[in-house]
Amino acid sequence: MKRWWLITLPPICCVILAVVARGTVGAVAGLLLILFLPGWMALGLMEGSRSTMAVRMAKAVALSLVLSVLVSMAVQLLPWGLSRESVAVTLGALAVGGAVVGRRLGAPLEQGFWPALGSAALALALIVGTVALAPRGRTAPTALYVESMDRSAAAERALITVRGARAGDHLRLVGDRVVEVPLRGGDWSGWVRTSSPLRVELWREGRVVRMVSVGGGGR
Amino acid sequence: MSTTVAESPAHVRSGSLRLLAPALLGLACLLPGLLSTLARVVDPFFYRNAAFLAAELSSPVLHDRDIAGTSYRLMDHIGYDSLLGAVARVTGIDPGQLMFLAVGAAMVPLLYYALARTLLRSRALAAMLALYAAYDPTMGLTQYSTHNYAWMHVLFLAAALVYGEILVRGRTVRRVLWLFALFLTSFVVNWTVPVWLILLVGLGALLVWCRDRAAREGMLSLAAAFLVLYFGYSQVFYRDILGALERATALEAVPSLLQEVGTILGWGHAVAGPENFQVPPTGSAVWDWARLLRTLVLALGTALPAACLLWEAWRRRRWSDLLAGEALWAWAMLGAGIGAALAYTAYGHVSVRLLVFMLPVVGMVLWQAAGLPRRYALGFGALLVALAVAQFAAAIGSLWPTAASRDEGLLARGAEYVQRTGDGRVLSDLGTLGIYLLEDGRRGESFLPCYYSAPRYAAIIGYSGPTEQGEGLQGCDVLVINLAAADRPTASIGWRYYEPLAPYMSRIDANPRLQRVYDDGVTVVYRISRGAR
Numbered sequence: 001m002k003r004w005w006l007i008t009l010p011p012i013c014c015v016i017l018a019v020v021a022r023g024t025v026g027a028v029a030g031l032l033l034i035l036f037l038p039g040w041m042a043l044g045l046m047e048g049s050r051s052t053m054a055v056r057m058a059k060a061v062a063l064s065l066v067l068s069v070l071v072s073m074a075v076q077l078l079p080w081g082l083s084r085e086s087v088a089v090t091l092g093a094l095a096v097g098g099a100v101v102g103r104r105l106g107a108p109l110e111q112g113f114w115p116a117l118g119s120a121a122l123a124l125a126l127i128v129g130t131v132a133l134a135p136r137g138r139t140a141p142t143a144l145y146v147e148s149m150d151r152s153a154a155a156e157r158a159l160i161t162v163r164g165a166r167a168g169d170h171l172r173l174v175g176d177r178v179v180e181v182p183l184r185g186g187d188w189s190g191w192v193r194t195s196s197p198l199r200v201e202l203w204r205e206g207r208v209v210r211m212v213s214v215g216g217g218g219r
Numbered sequence: 220m221s222t223t224v225a226e227s228p229a230h231v232r233s234g235s236l237r238l239l240a241p242a243l244l245g246l247a248c249l250l251p252g253l254l255s256t257l258a259r260v261v262d263p264f265f266y267r268n269a270a271f272l273a274a275e276l277s278s279p280v281l282h283d284r285d286i287a288g289t290s291y292r293l294m295d296h297i298g299y300d301s302l303l304g305a306v307a308r309v310t311g312i313d314p315g316q317l318m319f320l321a322v323g324a325a326m327v328p329l330l331y332y333a334l335a336r337t338l339l340r341s342r343a344l345a346a347m348l349a350l351y352a353a354y355d356p357t358m359g360l361t362q363y364s365t366h367n368y369a370w371m372h373v374l375f376l377a378a379a380l381v382y383g384e385i386l387v388r389g390r391t392v393r394r395v396l397w398l399f400a401l402f403l404t405s406f407v408v409n410w411t412v413p414v415w416l417i418l419l420v421g422l423g424a425l426l427v428w429c430r431d432r433a434a435r436e437g438m439l440s441l442a443a444a445f446l447v448l449y450f451g452y453s454q455v456f457y458r459d460i461l462g463a464l465e466r467a468t469a470l471e472a473v474p475s476l477l478q479e480v481g482t483i484l485g486w487g488h489a490v491a492g493p494e495n496f497q498v499p500p501t502g503s504a505v506w507d508w509a510r511l512l513r514t515l516v517l518a519l520g521t522a523l524p525a526a527c528l529l530w531e532a533w534r535r536r537r538w539s540d541l542l543a544g545e546a547l548w549a550w551a552m553l554g555a556g557i558g559a560a561l562a563y564t565a566y567g568h569v570s571v572r573l574l575v576f577m578l579p580v581v582g583m584v585l586w587q588a589a590g591l592p593r594r595y596a597l598g599f600g601a602l603l604v605a606l607a608v609a610q611f612a613a614a615i616g617s618l619w620p621t622a623a624s625r626d627e628g629l630l631a632r633g634a635e636y637v638q639r640t641g642d643g644r645v646l647s648d649l650g651t652l653g654i655y656l657l658e659d660g661r662r663g664e665s666f667l668p669c670y671y672s673a674p675r676y677a678a679i680i681g682y683s684g685p686t687e688q689g690e691g692l693q694g695c696d697v698l699v700i701n702l703a704a705a706d707r708p709t710a711s712i713g714w715r716y717y718e719p720l721a722p723y724m725s726r727i728d729a730n731p732r733l734q735r736v737y738d739d740g741v742t743v744v745y746r747i748s749r750g751a752r
Contacts, residue, residue, distance in 0.1 A: 062377030081279020186614030
């Protein structure tokens with residue numbers, strides 16, 4: 001695997017097949033791209049040939065899983081969102097780019113780098129501990145969800161809960177008509193009628209950050 | 220061009236033979252997963268994830284969603300949902316099919332083999348452990364597919380492997396970064412595995428400190444970082460576990476476990492009536508015996524070398540011998556398994572999943588550390604594999620679906636009937652509710668399920684003896700019975716199983732509270748009279 005085309009061709013082919021092909025070929029290419037190739041390409045640079053083939057393959061699968069989970073979470077935040085093309089191209093770019101950059105960088109990280117990393121782990125523990133635990137849940141991500149449903153009454157209703165809202169956030173209830181509920185930050189709960197389909201949106205700085213659909217579908 | 224030694228025909232032939240053994244091992248390991256795919260074995264809890272995936276497939280951004288009357292909270296396992304979404308989108312496989320894809324069956328045995336090869340000096344033992352991991356039905360029937368268990372077990376095995384390398388071969392930056400990345404990923408995939416990792420790395424660090432205070436493999440700071448990250452960001456901990464503690468329902472699993480043990484020993488009283496039983500979903504005697512023997516072999520196979528090691532250390536008065544090399548990993552893993560079982564009681568259950576999962580490799584490592592004859596270890600491994608294969612065969616035989624139950628069209632017809640009549644809350648077993656949930660997810664809808672409880676079960680079969688007080692059939696509008704699954708234990712939430720409904724079908728038909736309104740030979744639907752609700 002010393003030639004560039006041998007290193008970069010498999011992931012490029014996989015990306016093309018995963019995007020273009022359908023059926024079994026597309027499925028196999030997609031699975032390879034998500035569960036094996038990115039890790040395999042990255043591992044070739046990290047591990048060298050000291051491990052046995054089985055150990056290298058196992059690590060490649062695990063590393064691919066790490067990359068795929070992080071990539072699929074990340075692309076949701078990008079404008080094009082989670083799609084066949086975005087996931088395939090990003091993973092392919094990581095596999096090819098990782099190989100190219102790794103070859104350019106050459107040797108793995110030096111052992112002497114550890115003391116700095118050890119201090120970093122301790123510092124991270126202290127910083128996150130101080131910020132996140134006092135008060136509890138301060139850095140908890142914002143959540144919007146249906147706390148409970150009440151469909152036994154004449155009118156269906158749902159208890160909507162927002163956690164970790166910021167000052168200036170507002171809820172937008174989009175149903176037969178649109179209702180806006182300003183939030184003051186922190187946690188908020190309130191009952192909403194769901195006799196007809198209702199979309200509850202949490203707005204922050206001019207865009208929807210959370211959304212949940214309730215009602216209408218229930219029988 | 221001259222032929223080099225490496226390319227000579229003899230060398231190529233021996234290379235091919237060397238490849239044959241792992242290829243055959245891989246196929247043997249994949250076989251139970253493929254059979255499970257054909258049998259469409261599924262953990263009913265998986266349907267909720269699949270229904271969410273089906274409903275969100277057209278959306279580029281995943282959102283919290285109302286499913287079956289409760290909110291599907293994305294933040295509980297956002298990495299898992301995103302990954303499943305990515306797999307479905309890139310491969311183009313329908314969520315209903317993706318549930319049965321044998322991905323875990325290929326990954327878990329590979330990781331198990333790699334872990335065993337890292338810690339054990341025998342390739343044959345590692346192969347046996349890989350086979351065991353593939354055939355063990357208590358884990359295999361849920362981790363063979365794209366269920367959360369598949370991903371979380373792969374991540375944990377990889378972390379255990381890297382941690383084993385750190386303890387045995389030394390700490391390097393690359394390995395520490397590896398471990399950190401695996402922790403972070405497992406944190407967003409499932410909330411259980413980070414707890415396992417915190418326990419493993421924390422206990423390992425303590426043991427290293429006990430052995431040699433100047434050793435660099437301890438990484439107590441990394442364990443602290445894991446701990447702080449977990450308590451800083453774990454939504455499940457603050458919402459569910461702390462909530463359970465506040466409601467004083469935590470640790471209730473401990474007295475219930477003690478009560479069960481007391482009942483077995485004749486010290487307690489069994490609850491009268493159709494008591495739930497928490498056994499695997501098969502009535503096979505082979506399953507029961509293989510399970511019992513396997514548990515005994517696992518316990519003995521670990522206890523014996525552990526006792527030998529302890530005796531030898533005590534005899535020589537050199538306790539640091541206990542913590543040499545791979546043995547330290549094994550003790551830390553054993554402690555993590557016990558710690559995880561105790562920690563899980565806060566969630567309301569006693570779970571020995573980590574112990575069951577890791578005990579084979581822990582036992583083998585201790586065996587190796589105790590210096591016991593290798594042939595006995597091979598015998599121990601072979602016995603474990605044989606029992607796992609026997610148990611798997613019994614399970615897959617009883618779970619193999621009939622032609623009617625494989626007909627998705629027929630099952631969907633029952634779901635369509637219930638949907639069309641708009642009969643509100645549907646009472647059924649967890650598997651059937653899951654199929655309905657998935658069907659509704661595809662349409663972007665959701666329905667309200669009714670789950671089995673002992674009083675509900677008693678009310679359906681017309682049981683008039685003493686039983687637990689409860690809600691009876693209140694709040695349920697229709698009863699749906701999937702005839703193809705009626706001869707299997709009836710699954711409900713909270714990992715509860717009730718007796719199969721098949722023997723009680725005539726009593727259900729005679730129940731004046733139930734009116735049979737639909738029967739297509741696969742699905743039977745009863746309307747529950749209003750007085751009964």
